[in-house]
Amino acid sequence: MNRTHFFGAHFSVAGGLENALYRAQELNCDAAQIFTKNARTWKDPELTREQVTRFDNARKKTGITRIFSHCTYLINIASTEPEKLKKSVSVLRAEMARSGTLGLKGVVLHPGAHLGRGTEAGLETARSSLNAVLSLDDGWFPELLIETTAGAGTCLGSRFEEIGQLIRSLDRPEAVGVCLDTSHVFAAGYDLRTTAALNGTLDAFHRHIGMQRLKLIHANDSIPSLGSRKDRHTHIGAGLIGRSGFGALMTDNRLKFLPVILETPKEADGADMDEINLNSLRELAL
Ligand SMILES: [Zn+2]
Ligand SMILES: [Zn+2]
Numbered sequence: 001m002n003r004t005h006f007f008g009a010h011f012s013v014a015g016g017l018e019n020a021l022y023r024a025q026e027l028n029c030d031a032a033q034i035f036t037k038n039a040r041t042w043k044d045p046e047l048t049r050e051q052v053t054r055f056d057n058a059r060k061k062t063g064i065t066r067i068f069s070h071c072t073y074l075i076n077i078a079s080t081e082p083e084k085l086k087k088s089v090s091v092l093r094a095e096m097a098r099s100g101t102l103g104l105k106g107v108v109l110h111p112g113a114h115l116g117r118g119t120e121a122g123l124e125t126a127r128s129s130l131n132a133v134l135s136l137d138d139g140w141f142p143e144l145l146i147e148t149t150a151g152a153g154t155c156l157g158s159r160f161e162e163i164g165q166l167i168r169s170l171d172r173p174e175a176v177g178v179c180l181d182t183s184h185v186f187a188a189g190y191d192l193r194t195t196a197a198l199n200g201t202l203d204a205f206h207r208h209i210g211m212q213r214l215k216l217i218h219a220n221d222s223i224p225s226l227g228s229r230k231d232r233h234t235h236i237g238a239g240l241i242g243r244s245g246f247g248a249l250m251t252d253n254r255l256k257f258l259p260v261i262l263e264t265p266k267e268a269d270g271a272d273m274d275e276i277n278l279n280s281l282r283e284l285a286l
Pocket of ligand 1: 070
Protein backbone atom coordinates (compact mmCIF):
# COMPACT_ATOMS: atom_id res chain seq x y z
CA MET A 1 0.00 0.00 0.00
CA ASN A 2 1.16 3.50 -0.81
CA ARG A 3 1.24 5.25 2.53
CA THR A 4 1.53 8.98 3.02
CA HIS A 5 0.96 8.93 6.79
CA PHE A 6 0.38 6.34 9.52
CA PHE A 7 -3.25 6.83 10.50
CA GLY A 8 -4.85 5.74 13.76
CA ALA A 9 -6.98 6.85 16.67
CA HIS A 10 -7.11 6.77 20.45
CA PHE A 11 -8.68 3.40 21.15
CA SER A 12 -10.35 2.01 24.26
CA VAL A 13 -8.56 -0.65 26.29
CA ALA A 14 -11.78 -1.95 27.85
CA GLY A 15 -11.45 -5.70 28.33
CA GLY A 16 -7.66 -5.65 27.80
CA LEU A 17 -4.89 -3.40 26.45
CA GLU A 18 -4.63 -5.62 23.37
CA ASN A 19 -8.22 -4.82 22.33
CA ALA A 20 -7.09 -1.36 21.18
CA LEU A 21 -4.81 -3.01 18.59
CA TYR A 22 -7.48 -5.41 17.32
CA ARG A 23 -9.87 -2.46 16.91
CA ALA A 24 -7.14 -0.53 15.09
CA GLN A 25 -6.64 -3.46 12.75
CA GLU A 26 -10.39 -3.60 11.96
CA LEU A 27 -10.11 0.01 10.80
CA ASN A 28 -6.91 -0.63 8.73
CA CYS A 29 -4.86 1.58 11.01
CA ASP A 30 -1.07 1.76 11.12
CA ALA A 31 -0.98 3.58 14.46
CA ALA A 32 -2.85 3.71 17.77
CA GLN A 33 -2.94 5.61 21.04
CA ILE A 34 -4.04 4.14 24.39
CA PHE A 35 -4.23 4.86 28.11
CA THR A 36 -2.11 2.22 29.85
CA LYS A 37 -4.05 2.88 33.08
CA ASN A 38 -7.27 4.56 34.16
CA ALA A 39 -6.57 8.18 33.11
CA ARG A 40 -8.90 9.70 35.70
CA THR A 41 -7.21 8.33 38.82
CA TRP A 42 -3.73 8.44 40.37
CA LYS A 43 -3.80 4.67 40.82
CA ASP A 44 -0.83 3.13 39.16
CA PRO A 45 -1.21 -0.62 38.76
CA GLU A 46 1.78 -2.73 37.73
CA LEU A 47 1.40 -4.63 34.49
CA THR A 48 1.09 -8.37 34.86
CA ARG A 49 3.19 -10.69 32.73
CA GLU A 50 -0.01 -11.97 31.16
CA GLN A 51 -1.07 -8.46 30.10
CA VAL A 52 2.31 -7.88 28.48
CA THR A 53 2.20 -11.22 26.64
CA ARG A 54 -1.30 -10.57 25.30
CA PHE A 55 -0.24 -7.11 24.13
CA ASP A 56 2.95 -8.46 22.48
CA ASN A 57 0.91 -11.10 20.68
CA ALA A 58 -1.58 -8.49 19.45
CA ARG A 59 1.25 -6.30 18.18
CA LYS A 60 2.71 -9.23 16.25
CA LYS A 61 -0.65 -10.38 14.87
CA THR A 62 -1.77 -6.92 13.77
CA GLY A 63 1.65 -5.65 12.65
CA ILE A 64 0.85 -2.30 14.28
CA THR A 65 4.03 -0.91 15.82
CA ARG A 66 3.40 2.84 16.00
CA ILE A 67 1.70 2.81 19.38
CA PHE A 68 1.60 5.73 21.82
CA SER A 69 0.24 6.21 25.30
CA HIS A 70 -1.33 9.37 26.69
CA CYS A 71 -0.58 10.26 30.32
CA THR A 72 -3.29 10.79 32.89
CA TYR A 73 -4.61 14.37 32.91
CA LEU A 74 -3.95 14.56 36.67
CA ILE A 75 -0.21 14.99 36.17
CA ASN A 76 1.10 18.54 36.59
CA ILE A 77 4.89 18.60 36.25
CA ALA A 78 4.85 22.38 36.93
CA SER A 79 2.71 22.24 40.09
CA THR A 80 3.31 24.62 43.00
CA GLU A 81 2.18 21.99 45.53
CA PRO A 82 5.09 19.76 46.64
CA GLU A 83 2.91 16.67 47.21
CA LYS A 84 1.20 16.99 43.83
CA LEU A 85 4.54 17.58 42.13
CA LYS A 86 6.06 14.50 43.73
CA LYS A 87 3.09 12.40 42.70
CA SER A 88 3.24 13.79 39.15
CA VAL A 89 6.90 12.85 38.78
CA SER A 90 6.39 9.34 40.14
CA VAL A 91 3.27 8.68 38.04
CA LEU A 92 5.02 9.96 34.90
CA ARG A 93 8.00 7.77 35.65
CA ALA A 94 5.72 4.75 36.08
CA GLU A 95 3.94 5.60 32.79
CA MET A 96 7.29 5.72 30.97
CA ALA A 97 8.33 2.38 32.48
CA ARG A 98 4.99 0.70 31.73
CA SER A 99 4.96 2.04 28.17
CA GLY A 100 8.53 0.83 27.71
CA THR A 101 7.59 -2.66 28.88
CA LEU A 102 4.76 -2.66 26.33
CA GLY A 103 7.17 -1.60 23.57
CA LEU A 104 5.40 1.68 22.84
CA LYS A 105 7.05 4.35 20.68
CA GLY A 106 6.10 7.39 22.73
CA VAL A 107 4.32 8.80 25.76
CA VAL A 108 2.26 11.97 25.27
CA LEU A 109 2.34 14.50 28.11
CA HIS A 110 0.79 17.95 28.59
CA PRO A 111 3.51 20.28 29.90
CA GLY A 112 1.56 21.32 33.01
CA ALA A 113 0.11 24.50 34.49
CA HIS A 114 2.04 27.17 36.42
CA LEU A 115 -0.96 27.92 38.72
CA GLY A 116 -0.35 31.66 38.82
CA ARG A 117 3.42 31.89 39.32
CA GLY A 118 4.02 32.85 35.72
CA THR A 119 5.39 31.07 32.66
CA GLU A 120 9.10 31.27 33.51
CA ALA A 121 8.70 29.78 37.00
CA GLY A 122 6.38 27.10 35.59
CA LEU A 123 8.86 26.13 32.87
CA GLU A 124 11.63 25.92 35.46
CA THR A 125 9.61 23.48 37.60
CA ALA A 126 8.66 21.47 34.50
CA ARG A 127 12.33 21.32 33.55
CA SER A 128 13.43 19.87 36.89
CA SER A 129 10.51 17.40 36.90
CA LEU A 130 11.40 16.11 33.43
CA ASN A 131 15.09 15.92 34.30
CA ALA A 132 14.20 13.84 37.37
CA VAL A 133 12.11 11.43 35.29
CA LEU A 134 14.49 11.12 32.34
CA SER A 135 17.51 10.53 34.58
CA LEU A 136 15.83 7.28 35.65
CA ASP A 137 15.72 5.91 32.10
CA ASP A 138 17.07 2.39 32.25
CA GLY A 139 17.31 2.17 28.47
CA TRP A 140 13.69 1.07 28.06
CA PHE A 141 11.91 4.40 28.13
CA PRO A 142 9.98 5.35 25.00
CA GLU A 143 10.28 8.88 23.67
CA LEU A 144 8.54 11.50 25.82
CA LEU A 145 6.32 13.67 23.61
CA ILE A 146 5.30 17.11 24.87
CA GLU A 147 1.87 18.00 23.48
CA THR A 148 0.99 21.50 22.29
CA THR A 149 -1.91 22.89 24.36
CA ALA A 150 -4.82 25.29 23.85
CA GLY A 151 -3.58 27.50 26.71
CA ALA A 152 -6.63 27.45 28.98
CA GLY A 153 -6.04 28.98 32.41
CA THR A 154 -2.37 28.83 33.38
CA CYS A 155 -1.51 25.83 31.17
CA LEU A 156 1.96 25.90 29.66
CA GLY A 157 2.70 24.84 26.09
CA SER A 158 0.30 26.95 24.02
CA ARG A 159 3.24 28.92 22.56
CA PHE A 160 5.83 27.08 20.48
CA GLU A 161 8.44 29.28 22.18
CA GLU A 162 7.62 27.71 25.57
CA ILE A 163 7.92 24.14 24.31
CA GLY A 164 11.16 24.90 22.48
CA GLN A 165 12.65 26.59 25.54
CA LEU A 166 11.61 23.73 27.84
CA ILE A 167 13.10 21.02 25.61
CA ARG A 168 16.36 22.89 25.01
CA SER A 169 16.77 23.42 28.78
CA LEU A 170 16.68 19.67 29.56
CA ASP A 171 19.70 17.52 30.42
CA ARG A 172 18.60 15.05 27.73
CA PRO A 173 16.77 17.05 25.01
CA GLU A 174 17.31 14.13 22.61
CA ALA A 175 14.92 11.98 24.71
CA VAL A 176 12.02 14.35 24.04
CA GLY A 177 9.86 15.07 20.99
CA VAL A 178 6.64 16.94 20.32
CA CYS A 179 3.03 16.00 19.57
CA LEU A 180 1.15 18.67 17.61
CA ASP A 181 -2.60 18.68 18.33
CA THR A 182 -4.39 20.53 15.53
CA SER A 183 -7.35 21.68 17.64
CA HIS A 184 -5.09 22.85 20.48
CA VAL A 185 -2.75 24.91 18.28
CA PHE A 186 -5.77 26.43 16.49
CA ALA A 187 -7.38 27.40 19.81
CA ALA A 188 -3.98 28.78 20.89
CA GLY A 189 -4.06 31.17 17.93
CA TYR A 190 -2.06 29.34 15.22
CA ASP A 191 -4.14 29.35 12.02
CA LEU A 192 -4.34 26.13 9.97
CA ARG A 193 -7.30 26.90 7.71
CA THR A 194 -5.45 27.49 4.43
CA THR A 195 -2.16 26.42 2.86
CA ALA A 196 -0.74 29.90 3.45
CA ALA A 197 -1.85 29.95 7.10
CA LEU A 198 -0.48 26.44 7.70
CA ASN A 199 2.84 27.48 6.16
CA GLY A 200 3.12 30.33 8.64
CA THR A 201 2.25 28.04 11.56
CA LEU A 202 4.76 25.35 10.55
CA ASP A 203 7.45 27.98 9.94
CA ALA A 204 6.89 29.20 13.52
CA PHE A 205 7.02 25.60 14.79
CA HIS A 206 10.31 25.07 12.99
CA ARG A 207 11.79 28.34 14.21
CA HIS A 208 10.97 27.77 17.88
CA ILE A 209 10.98 23.98 18.27
CA GLY A 210 12.42 22.43 15.10
CA MET A 211 10.55 20.22 12.63
CA GLN A 212 12.88 17.30 13.48
CA ARG A 213 11.28 17.15 16.95
CA LEU A 214 7.76 16.65 15.57
CA LYS A 215 6.92 12.95 16.08
CA LEU A 216 3.12 12.76 16.24
CA ILE A 217 0.02 14.63 15.05
CA HIS A 218 -3.28 14.62 16.93
CA ALA A 219 -5.87 15.29 14.20
CA ASN A 220 -8.94 16.94 15.74
CA ASP A 221 -11.19 19.62 14.30
CA SER A 222 -12.03 22.49 16.67
CA ILE A 223 -15.41 23.79 17.79
CA PRO A 224 -13.96 26.89 19.54
CA SER A 225 -12.55 29.66 17.34
CA LEU A 226 -8.98 30.66 16.50
CA GLY A 227 -7.27 32.02 19.60
CA SER A 228 -10.17 31.15 21.92
CA ARG A 229 -7.87 29.07 24.19
CA LYS A 230 -10.72 26.59 24.57
CA ASP A 231 -10.33 22.88 23.92
CA ARG A 232 -13.23 21.06 22.31
CA HIS A 233 -12.65 18.47 19.60
CA THR A 234 -15.00 17.57 16.77
CA HIS A 235 -15.07 15.45 13.62
CA ILE A 236 -12.69 16.16 10.74
CA GLY A 237 -14.29 18.83 8.56
CA ALA A 238 -17.10 19.56 11.05
CA GLY A 239 -15.25 22.29 12.95
CA LEU A 240 -13.57 25.60 12.22
CA ILE A 241 -10.32 24.13 10.85
CA GLY A 242 -12.54 22.49 8.25
CA ARG A 243 -11.87 20.26 5.26
CA SER A 244 -9.69 22.90 3.62
CA GLY A 245 -7.47 23.07 6.70
CA PHE A 246 -7.13 19.30 6.96
CA GLY A 247 -6.52 19.16 3.20
CA ALA A 248 -3.59 21.54 3.68
CA LEU A 249 -2.32 19.55 6.68
CA MET A 250 -2.55 16.18 4.93
CA THR A 251 -0.73 17.32 1.80
CA ASP A 252 2.10 19.30 3.42
CA ASN A 253 5.40 17.56 2.74
CA ARG A 254 6.75 18.43 6.19
CA LEU A 255 4.03 16.34 7.84
CA LYS A 256 4.28 13.29 5.57
CA PHE A 257 5.12 9.88 7.06
CA LEU A 258 4.16 10.95 10.56
CA PRO A 259 1.69 9.02 12.70
CA VAL A 260 -1.68 10.85 12.75
CA ILE A 261 -4.03 10.00 15.64
CA LEU A 262 -7.70 10.96 15.94
CA GLU A 263 -9.07 12.06 19.33
CA THR A 264 -12.53 12.90 18.03
CA PRO A 265 -15.89 11.78 19.46
CA LYS A 266 -16.51 8.10 18.75
CA GLU A 267 -20.17 8.32 17.81
CA ALA A 268 -22.63 10.67 16.14
CA ASP A 269 -26.28 9.75 15.56
CA GLY A 270 -25.39 6.12 16.22
CA ALA A 271 -22.73 6.06 13.46
CA ASP A 272 -19.21 4.75 14.14
CA MET A 273 -17.26 7.95 13.60
CA ASP A 274 -13.67 6.65 13.78
CA GLU A 275 -14.13 4.94 10.43
CA ILE A 276 -15.67 8.05 8.87
CA ASN A 277 -12.99 10.39 10.25
CA LEU A 278 -10.18 8.05 9.17
CA ASN A 279 -11.65 7.93 5.67
CA SER A 280 -11.83 11.73 5.58
CA LEU A 281 -8.14 12.00 6.46
CA ARG A 282 -7.15 9.32 3.94
CA GLU A 283 -9.10 11.05 1.17
CA LEU A 284 -7.64 14.44 1.99
CA ALA A 285 -4.12 12.95 1.94
CA LEU A 286 -4.44 11.74 -1.65
ZN1 LIG B 1 -3.62 15.42 25.14
ZN1 LIG C 1 -4.38 15.77 21.76
